Amino acid sequence: MMDMKEVKIKQIDGGVNAAAGFKAAGVAAGIKYTGRNDMAMIYSEKDAVVAATFTSNVVKASPVKYDMKIVSDSPYVRAVVVNSGIANAATGKQGMELCENTAKAAAKALNIPENSVLVGSTGVIGEQIPFDRISAGVDALAAKLSDTREAAADAERAIMTTDTVPKEVAVTVEIGGKTVTIGGMSKGSGMIHPNMCTMLAYICTDCNISREMLDLAVKRDIADTFNMITVDGDTSTNDTYIVMANGLADNPKIVSEGDDFDAFYAALHFVDEYLARNMAKDGEGATALFEVKVTGADTKENAKVLARSVVGSSLCKAAIYGHDSNFGRFLCALGYSGVDFDPDKVSLKYESRAGSVCVFKNGLKADYSEDEATAVLSEDEVTVVIDMNAGDAKATAWGCDLSYDYVKINADYRS
Amino acid sequence: MMDMKEVKIKQIDGGVNAAAGFKAAGVAAGIKYTGRNDMAMIYSEKDAVVAATFTSNVVKASPVKYDMKIVSDSPYVRAVVVNSGIANAATGKQGMELCENTAKAAAKALNIPENSVLVGSTGVIGEQIPFDRISAGVDALAAKLSDTREAAADAERAIMTTDTVPKEVAVTVEIGGKTVTIGGMSKGSGMIHPNMCTMLAYICTDCNISREMLDLAVKRDIADTFNMITVDGDTSTNDTYIVMANGLADNPKIVSEGDDFDAFYAALHFVDEYLARNMAKDGEGATALFEVKVTGADTKENAKVLARSVVGSSLCKAAIYGHDSNFGRFLCALGYSGVDFDPDKVSLKYESRAGSVCVFKNGLKADYSEDEATAVLSEDEVTVVIDMNAGDAKATAWGCDLSYDYVKINADYRS
Numbered sequence: 001m002m003d004m005k006e007v008k009i010k011q012i013d014g015g016v017n018a019a020a021g022f023k024a025a026g027v028a029a030g031i032k033y034t035g036r037n038d039m040a041m042i043y044s045e046k047d048a049v050v051a052a053t054f055t056s057n058v059v060k061a062s063p064v065k066y067d068m069k070i071v072s073d074s075p076y077v078r079a080v081v082v083n084s085g086i087a088n089a090a091t092g093k094q095g096m097e098l099c100e101n102t103a104k105a106a107a108k109a110l111n112i113p114e115n116s117v118l119v120g121s122t123g124v125i126g127e128q129i130p131f132d133r134i135s136a137g138v139d140a141l142a143a144k145l146s147d148t149r150e151a152a153a154d155a156e157r158a159i160m161t162t163d164t165v166p167k168e169v170a171v172t173v174e175i176g177g178k179t180v181t182i183g184g185m186s187k188g189s190g191m192i193h194p195n196m197c198t199m200l201a202y203i204c205t206d207c208n209i210s211r212e213m214l215d216l217a218v219k220r221d222i223a224d225t226f227n228m229i230t231v232d233g234d235t236s237t238n239d240t241y242i243v244m245a246n247g248l249a250d251n252p253k254i255v256s257e258g259d260d261f262d263a264f265y266a267a268l269h270f271v272d273e274y275l276a277r278n279m280a281k282d283g284e285g286a287t288a289l290f291e292v293k294v295t296g297a298d299t300k301e302n303a304k305v306l307a308r309s310v311v312g313s314s315l316c317k318a319a320i321y322g323h324d325s326n327f328g329r330f331l332c333a334l335g336y337s338g339v340d341f342d343p344d345k346v347s348l349k350y351e352s353r354a355g356s357v358c359v360f361k362n363g364l365k366a367d368y369s370e371d372e373a374t375a376v377l378s379e380d381e382v383t384v385v386i387d388m389n390a391g392d393a394k395a396t397a398w399g400c401d402l403s404y405d406y407v408k409i410n411a412d413y414r415s
Numbered sequence: 416m417m418d419m420k421e422v423k424i425k426q427i428d429g430g431v432n433a434a435a436g437f438k439a440a441g442v443a444a445g446i447k448y449t450g451r452n453d454m455a456m457i458y459s460e461k462d463a464v465v466a467a468t469f470t471s472n473v474v475k476a477s478p479v480k481y482d483m484k485i486v487s488d489s490p491y492v493r494a495v496v497v498n499s500g501i502a503n504a505a506t507g508k509q510g511m512e513l514c515e516n517t518a519k520a521a522a523k524a525l526n527i528p529e530n531s532v533l534v535g536s537t538g539v540i541g542e543q544i545p546f547d548r549i550s551a552g553v554d555a556l557a558a559k560l561s562d563t564r565e566a567a568a569d570a571e572r573a574i575m576t577t578d579t580v581p582k583e584v585a586v587t588v589e590i591g592g593k594t595v596t597i598g599g600m601s602k603g604s605g606m607i608h609p610n611m612c613t614m615l616a617y618i619c620t621d622c623n624i625s626r627e628m629l630d631l632a633v634k635r636d637i638a639d640t641f642n643m644i645t646v647d648g649d650t651s652t653n654d655t656y657i658v659m660a661n662g663l664a665d666n667p668k669i670v671s672e673g674d675d676f677d678a679f680y681a682a683l684h685f686v687d688e689y690l691a692r693n694m695a696k697d698g699e700g701a702t703a704l705f706e707v708k709v710t711g712a713d714t715k716e717n718a719k720v721l722a723r724s725v726v727g728s729s730l731c732k733a734a735i736y737g738h739d740s741n742f743g744r745f746l747c748a749l750g751y752s753g754v755d756f757d758p759d760k761v762s763l764k765y766e767s768r769a770g771s772v773c774v775f776k777n778g779l780k781a782d783y784s785e786d787e788a789t790a791v792l793s794e795d796e797v798t799v800v801i802d803m804n805a806g807d808a809k810a811t812a813w814g815c816d817l818s819y820d821y822v823k824i825n826a827d828y829r830s
Contacts, residue, residue, distance in 0.1 A: 056751065057747060057750035057751045058749070058750040058751070058752075058754070058755060058756060058758065059746050059747060059749065059750030059758045060750075087743070089743060089746075089747075090743055090746055090758065090775070090778060090779070090780070091779070092759065092778055092779050124741070124743060125741075125742075125743020125744070125746060125747060126742055126743045126746070126775065126779075126780045127780065236747065237743075237746075237747050237750060314729070314821075318821075318822055318826050319826070321822065321826045322826030324826065326539070326540075327540075327541055328502070328504060328505055328539060328540020328541045328652075329540070331474050331504075331505055331540060331541075331652075332472065332474060332504075332540060332651065332652050334473070334474065335472035335473040335474030335475075335652060336471065336472045336473070337473075339473070340473060341473060343473065343474045343505065344507065360505070360541070363505065363507055364505070364506070364507050364541075365505070365541045365542070402822055403822060404819045404822050404823070406729075406733075406822070407733055407736065407817055407818060407819050407821070407822060408819070411733050411734070411736045411737030411739065
């Protein structure tokens with residue numbers, strides 16, 4: 001990876017439609033919810049190359065299967081139609097037909113080829129989506145498409161399920177003397193676990209980049225961002241990450257690795273990490289972002305496995321919720337990760353806006369103040385830094401604490 | 416495995432000291448708790464062969480490391496000393512010395528060889544155990560050893576942490592014209608996850624059996640019982656399963672496979688499954704036993720992986736807590752288990768004392784009554800039966816639901 005300090009990334013006020021040529025809309029289509037947005041559309045005025053990753057779950061929702069084919073076979077895309085409320089998963093032939101009919105309706109409303117339309121769904125598994133509502137929704141969305149901030153917010157709210165806040169971000173970066181913009185939105189909250197980007201994320205950029213280079217950037221970056229977050233260990237049937245690039249920034253086309261690719265990659269990484277962190281922080285019932293940084297590991301892969309094991313542990317998550325310096329749990333979760341290491345070399349500290357406290361040093365409890373540890377753990381963003389003292393590799397994973405509300409939300413999610 | 420129907424196993428009233436020649440005791444030694452038993456001792460009047468399995472966690476508590484050496488090197492054992500309150504894990508050299516000194520004290524008090532004493536601990540990680548309390552506790556235990564029901568109960572309560580009920584079981588089985596007895600106790604509750612028996616389980620039998628055959632029985636049975644339960648996915652640093660056989664039943668010594676071995680194995684399986692199920696049912700905060708039966712899998716190993724994935728899913732566990740027929744979550748958890756299968760062949764039903772309801776048939780939602788499903792899911796023992804329709808292999812896993820109380824217990828476990 002390049003040295004990111006050389007690339008100047010500027011975060012700007014904006015959402016999924018921040019880049020040139022992209023429009024968005026959100027409407028209340030009554031799929032399952034009443035009185036709130038539940039359908040979104042993203043539209044690119046110009047053909048956009050696309051790169052995507054999807055859930056590794058064997059049980060793939062219909063829109064995932066549909067989009068995998070479009071991404072694989074279509075030279076470019078123009079639009080995405082997404083609904084929340086029903087996941088269109090475990091819905092058999094009827095579920096696939098719904099995807100086809102949704103794409104047909106959008107193609108007609110927008111006057112674009114059917115195979116340039118992507119679809120997405122999130123919500124309850126096993127129920128069929130009523131097509132008449134999707135059909136009416138598509139027409140309403142097509143009529144509302146806009147590049148305003150309000151339109152982005154409409155779309156971002158429409159893809160939320162148990163999310164408490166919409167997730168959006170936009171940045172600019174200079175590439176070949178031109179200003180390239182990347183905007184994105186995502187939704188997360190539950191059924192969030194590494195093994196692909198998590199739930200739905202849509203990134204739109206006006207960067208002029210070849211499909212191969214866009215693919216490369218996505219493959220590299222997902223592994224360090226969306227695949228490093230977890231809320232509850234449950235990898236969804238619908239996970240979808242899509243990035244579309246329509247070239248309207250008019251930068252010299254990126255067709256190989258080099259400074260321009262590095263600049264784009266750095267900006268995409270900023271967007272991906274921002275959305276991933278915010279999805280983790282807004283995990284179901286979460287009161288705090290739980291960040292785990294593993295340093296001094298023997299290999300990068302082991303660093304990742306260790307970080308993910310700790311961030312995914314129910315006992316560690318509950319300790320964060322309780323602001324309880326129960327460091328043995330972090331050690332325990334390292335121990336069952338599958339990675340071999342010497343426990344007597346491990347050191348642990350907590351970090352947050354309230355300070356930093358070392359609680360475990362070279363395999364033994366450190367001399368520390370419980371009050372200080374509690375203060376550090378009581379912030380809404382808490383980092384556990386684990387030094388394996390076994391090498392130079394490091395990795396960061398993001399999750400959230402485990403609260404009463406997680407249970408409450410999930411004990412009666414459908415009602 | 417043999418046909419179990421041919422073996423007559425009789426459950427009897429009794430606990431860990433039910434078999435001939437075994438005594439038990441429990442005392443309040445003030446290790447960490449006050450006013451409750453926190454030290455237990457098991458004693459065999461006669462040399463006992465031993466078989467054991469321990470945690471797979473890389474971070475192994477001192478008593479685990481100590482016992483592994485005793486089990487490996489000693490020809491027989493005579494006693495076990497266990498404490499709750501502090502786990503003696505991540506305690507370095509001082510922790511190992513505590514184990515040695517505990518064994519020395521017990522050897523002296525009981526007049527047995529030091530290398531015939533096993534030790535065990537459960538509780539908070541990272542703290543040192545005060546040896547003066549252990550030393551006083553060992554003397555008090557040695558003086559109280561007894562074969563009464565009350566003595567068993569004293570010991571069983573002493574090893575509990577967040578357990579709400581003690582777990583004990585005793586059975587008899589006829590082997591070679593003699594009545595063989597097996598008694599056992601265990602504690603579980605949190606940090607419970609397959610990958611070895613879970614937390615502490617001690618089984619005492621008067622069966623006359625060679626060490627090799629005892630080892631074989633344990634290895635075979637643990638895989639189908641203790642390794643198939645989970646409470647929270649966290650494999651403890653202290654997991655210990657020990658079975659001791661002192662031969663006092665005077666049956667013809669079991670030195671090879673055959674009818675006698677099969678009879679012993681069946682009885683041991685009964686004891687192990689009973690204790691494992693009850694540990695799952697008494698998982699931290701649990702309101703229900705959550706049993707997952709996978710049938711029709713292509714291989715036994717895949718059946719186990721699938722069953723464990725569902726029983727360990729936070730979302731599935733929360734659905735059981737909420738009596739919510741959110742069958743998509745079970746399907747989702749099958750899908751991310753790592754096993755490949757055809758989702759369109761899967762069928763799902765719920766079973767409990769309240770009846771049986773099929774909710775998902777060959778990849779599609781079945782026509783069922785939500786009220787009936789809720790009724791079936793509202794019992795305190797609920798089974799989800801999953802037919803993969805891909806072969807003849809099957810497996811069962813046990814866990815519990817995820818409740819507010821799990822979070823409450825674990826957010827301030829140390830206080």
